[in-house]
Amino acid sequence: MTPGVVVAILLFGLATVALVLRRDLVFKLLALGMINGSTVLLLVSLPRAHGTTAPIGVGVLPTTAADPFPQAYVLAAIVINFALLALALVFVMLLVERYHTTDARRIERLVREEEER
Amino acid sequence: MWKVIVAPLAAAAFCAVVLLRFGGGGETAAEAVRAIALTEATGAANRVAAVVLDVRLYDTLFELFAFAMAVLGVRLFLRTSRVASAETIAESHVVRRAAQVLLPPALLLGIYLAIFGHLSPGGGFSGGAVAATGLLLVTVALGADALARRFRDCWLERLEGLVLVVILVLVLLPITWAAPVASNALPPGRPGRLPSGGLIPIYSLLISLKVFAGAWAVIHYFVRHRGEV
């Protein structure tokens, strides 16, 4: 267990608390970004992935270099998280334009009232 | 509010369970990664690039489409939505000047990262993103329309679609021939040289084009819709 792993897991937990308790939708998206960031941190700081040099360069021996696979996973995860957050923001913008508030509970209540009418 | 009590407790229990049972640390990368000679097989000195654009190219393809979906979604939902008034742009002279000065180096750095992605840290996604950052700066400083005049939107849309088609055609062959990309379509070359890594630099370049064009669209639509700064 490396410090990175511990920090990543604690961040994940903290972000879920924020996801539940912060009422502002933008803060909820920030919490989501934190969740994604913590998984990225977790993957690159796995004890198994540890090496003394970067896995880049011609003379670098595979025996001492860091594991390139988690780094490749992280690249993919970052791009996907970017896509998720960008699209979430678009819908938040549309909802805010409609209801003039970023309060998630208020929006949820208004949506439900409109639906039942 | 019961949530104020339950949420931290649940999260704490989550952290405790995961940390207590995580285990590991018995093995390090060296022992496992030795089994696979990435640089020798692909010709790419950057082994991360070898993984992203050869060993797990199939994943990267879907990842690229996740990005494409983001661009498509932003375009689809913000195109006809209400546009914020253009008078919100009131940056100082220094900011506007600095943006113009910084744009060329940002573009240059982006191109460098894309072309040398198989030799040093970088690659298509980071190259495209860095180049788009330059655009972001200019868009924020000068306003969305200043650049929109230079980049015609429909033209860029076509370009993005075509880049995707080219990448897919290039990918389809190695995937269906069941052979590693680099050593199949083009020779891997001598690791460390610029023309090495087979198709990897070409993929990098195409991906950076796609990311640049896509990020431009995302930036453009978001900036056009911002309110008062």
Added chain:
Amino acid sequence: MMLVAALPVLHLLSAALCTVAGRAVRWVAAGTWLAGASVVAAIDVAVIQSGAIRVSVGGWAGRWGIELVADEASVALLSLLVLLHGCVLLHESAARRRGSFYALLQVGVAAASAVTVSNDLFNLFVLLDLLTLVSYLLVGYERRPQQLWASLKYLLLASLGMGLFLVGGAVVYEHTGSMNLGVLREAVAAAPDAPWIGLAGALLLAGAGVKAGIFVLSLWLPAAHAVAPPAISALLSGVVVKMGSLCVLRLASVFPLATALTVLGLVTGILGALYALFEKDLKRMLAFHTLSQIGYALLAFGVGSPAAALAGVAYLVAHGVFKALLFIGAGIAADAAGSSRIDVLRVRRERIPLAAGVALLVGTVSIVGLPPIAGFWAKGLITATGGSTFLHAALALLAVGTAASFAKLLPLLRLGPPGRVAAGRRAAVGVLSLGAVLFGLTLPFWPGSESLRVGKLLADAARSFGLAAAGGLSFFLLRRRSIRLPRGAFFLEEAVLSVLLAFLVIVALLGASR
């Protein structure tokens, strides 16, 4: 058989073409459907003749690269995907959708077809996220505020789930040095008591479960599937949720999940049927029944034998066909009557066109499990594959609950006037009804269905009629009561908490079963 890897790439190619095709986009989509269908047919034949196909993409060994495995379960879901993809294209042919709609659809089909054959955890993570993105955009496509909010809630919960999934993937990578499910299976078999196994299993199950339609995990589902456009609801309930369930099945083949799946299946089935029973909106009721029917499949997966798992998959396919039919029928009926509330539909039942009547009739008979349509055989297959008395009692209870909630629709099940329904929508109803009936009639002759015998079938038929009658009776007894079940759990914040708590319960269940 590199076709297995080429199929998703083919659909991606067509998605890219759709964005640049302009007016020809419908022809591109139709052509791709044809090409995709023939590729799937080829894969079907190969798998049925010579067993599972294994492919290492790009020739990299599965431990490092991505390994694809096409087995019976993948083939079944691929065929379902082709059928529903075709029906959505038919259904939307009248709607004059733009290129972006078809591009989204193609990317969704590509991701779904890749999920069916994926044997790699990280690949599954990427694909499930891509499916999330596509369904998110499709649910919100018409931009009604309800759709936007339901979709946003879906995205937030699905991302949380995928976060859990990736943490699970990290645990697996730390201990096995690979994301490959085969490597993982060997590692679990070698040291079944290691503490990390329970943790990884719970994280991955909770993550995939958010997308799989498990009640405590997928609380976003009723809202999203009820407000989406009808064809999209059909696709989401018919295929996208099934991809999550397939992931759960793949995980069950690696981790000791039997207890957890039985408990989750029971909770999902009973709560889903209960909420459906007291639901007043047709589309929302159907959405709740997606949950309850996933409960059936989970109970089958929980038995643990390969035959039971296949029976569960057969039920997923049958449910995909008739739930798509029900959603499309509900869409047509709601368009004609101007509302999807069941009481309004009852009053205006004269207006419900023939196509909607047929769809609702075939779908209801099928979901309640009456012979000879798909649902009956698939349910029979599950009970035929063994399991305890407890399981049989649970399945019977679910059948009664399903019948009771569908008894509400009885006044709507009539063959009305032809009405003005677009040809494409009628064609979709026809194809799906035929599919449900044919699937039901041919299922006993499929390989692996030897457990269905004639004598047992008669008993099954008698029992399913009995259960349906019991359901109808309980509806009759309950019809005057208007019970409002708590709705709070479906709010965003409560749903997030529910995912966390469900994860903790799953960890405990995995620890207990060890």
